[in-house]
Amino acid sequence: MQSLQFSPIVAGTMTWGIWGKNLTTQQMTQLITDCVANQITSFDHADIYGDYTTETAFGKAFKESNINRNDVQFISKCGIQLPNVNRHTTVKHYQYSKTYIIESVTNSLKNLHTDYLDVLLLHRPSPLMQAEEIAAAIDILISQGKIKAVGVSNFSNTQTALLHSEIDIKVNQLEFSLTHNEAMLNGSLDYMQTNQILPMSWSPLGSVFKLDNEQTQRIKAVASSLAAAYNTTVDGILLAWILKHPAGIIPVCGTTEIARLKTAIAVTSIKMDLQDWFKLWEASAGHEVA
Numbered sequence: 001m002q003s004l005q006f007s008p009i010v011a012g013t014m015t016w017g018i019w020g021k022n023l024t025t026q027q028m029t030q031l032i033t034d035c036v037a038n039q040i041t042s043f044d045h046a047d048i049y050g051d052y053t054t055e056t057a058f059g060k061a062f063k064e065s066n067i068n069r070n071d072v073q074f075i076s077k078c079g080i081q082l083p084n085v086n087r088h089t090t091v092k093h094y095q096y097s098k099t100y101i102i103e104s105v106t107n108s109l110k111n112l113h114t115d116y117l118d119v120l121l122l123h124r125p126s127p128l129m130q131a132e133e134i135a136a137a138i139d140i141l142i143s144q145g146k147i148k149a150v151g152v153s154n155f156s157n158t159q160t161a162l163l164h165s166e167i168d169i170k171v172n173q174l175e176f177s178l179t180h181n182e183a184m185l186n187g188s189l190d191y192m193q194t195n196q197i198l199p200m201s202w203s204p205l206g207s208v209f210k211l212d213n214e215q216t217q218r219i220k221a222v223a224s225s226l227a228a229a230y231n232t233t234v235d236g237i238l239l240a241w242i243l244k245h246p247a248g249i250i251p252v253c254g255t256t257e258i259a260r261l262k263t264a265i266a267v268t269s270i271k272m273d274l275q276d277w278f279k280l281w282e283a284s285a286g287h288e289v290a
C-alpha cells in the first residue's frame with residue numbers, strides 16, 4: 001500500500017450540493033479551484049451525500065476545473081444505505097457485503113470522474129460487519145488500483161481492532177472538536193497514535209456556531225479574547241485547538257466560504273500556547289481540570 005498524503009485541512013463536501021448550499025457547477029468549479037490554490041487539495045465525500053447526488057455534482061465540476069487528478073486527493077465512504085426507491089431500500093441500514101463495497105466504490109469512481117480513491121472509508125460500524133468479507137473486497141479494490149488505502153469512520157477502538165486484524169486501516173474519521181472531545185478522553189486518539197492510524201475530525205467547529213447555550217457562549221468568549229493575539233478568528237481558534245493535539249488530527253472543514261477555508265489553512269502554522277489550550281478546554285467543560 002502506498003503512503004498517504006493529505007492536505008493539512010480537508011474540504012468536506014457534505015453541504016456543497018442539495019444537502020446545503022446547492023452550488024451550481026460553476027460555483028463548485030470555482031470553489032475547487034480556490035481550495036487547490038490555497039493548498040487545500042484533499043476533498044472528503046461519501047456516496048450518500050446529497051441523497052447520492054453530490055459526488056456526481058462534484059465530479060462534473062472537477063472535470064471542468066481541468067485540475068490534474070494527481071494534484072488532489074479524493075476520500076469517499078460507503079456502508080450507509082439510505083431508504084431510496086431506486087435502490088430498493090426501505091430502511092436506513094449498514095451494508096458491508098463484498099459485492100456491495102465493490103459496487104459502491106465503482107459508482108463513486110464513475111461519479112467523481114476518477115480511476116481511484118486515495119482512501120475509502122467505511123462510514124459507520126455495523127454490528128453485522130465481518131472482517132474477512134470486508135478484507136476480501138478491499139484486497140480486490142487495492143489490487144485493481146481502485147483504492148490506494150482504506151480507513152474507517154466513527155469506529156471505536158475495538159471495532160477498529162476487529163478490522164485491523166485483517167485490513168491495514170490507515171485513517172479513522174470521527175467527530176472531534178472543542179464541544180465533542182470524547183475521542184481524546186476515551187482512548188480513541190491514543191489508540192490511533194499507537195497503531196499509526198491518521199485521525200480526521202468531522203464537524204471540527206462542533207456546536208459553537210450551531211447552538212447558543214452556556215457552553216458555546218463560554219467558548220466564544222474565550223476564543224474571541226484569544227483570536228486577536230493569534231491573528232485569527234473564533235473559528236480559527238477552534239481549529240488551532242484541534243491541531244495542537246499530538247495525534248496529528250486533520251480537520252475536515254465543511255464551510256463553502258473560501259475566506260473561512262483560507263483562515264483554516266493559515267491556522268495550521270499557529271502554535272497554540274499550552275495554557276490557552278487549557279483555557280479553551282475549561283470553557284468547554286465549564287470547570288477547571290482536576
Ligand SMILES: NC(=O)c1ccc[n+]([C@@H]2O[C@H](COP(=O)([O-])OP(=O)(O)OC[C@H]3O[C@@H](n4cnc5c(N)ncnc54)[C@H](OP(=O)(O)O)[C@@H]3O)[C@@H](O)[C@H]2O)c1
Pocket residue numbers: 011012013014015044045123153154173174201202203204205206209235252253254255256257260
Ligand atoms: N464521517 C462522518 O460520519 C461525517 C459526518 C458529518 C460530516 N462529515 C464530513 O465533515 C465535513 C464537515 O462537517 P461540518 O460541516 O459539520 O463541519 P464544520 O466545519 O464544523 O461546520 C461547518 C459549518 O459551520 C459554519 N461556519 C463556519 N464558520 C463559521 C462562523 N465563523 N460563523 C458561523 N458559521 C460558521 C459553516 O457555514 P458556511 O458554509 O456558511 O461557512 C458550515 O455550515 C462534512 O462536509 C463532511 O465531509 C463526516
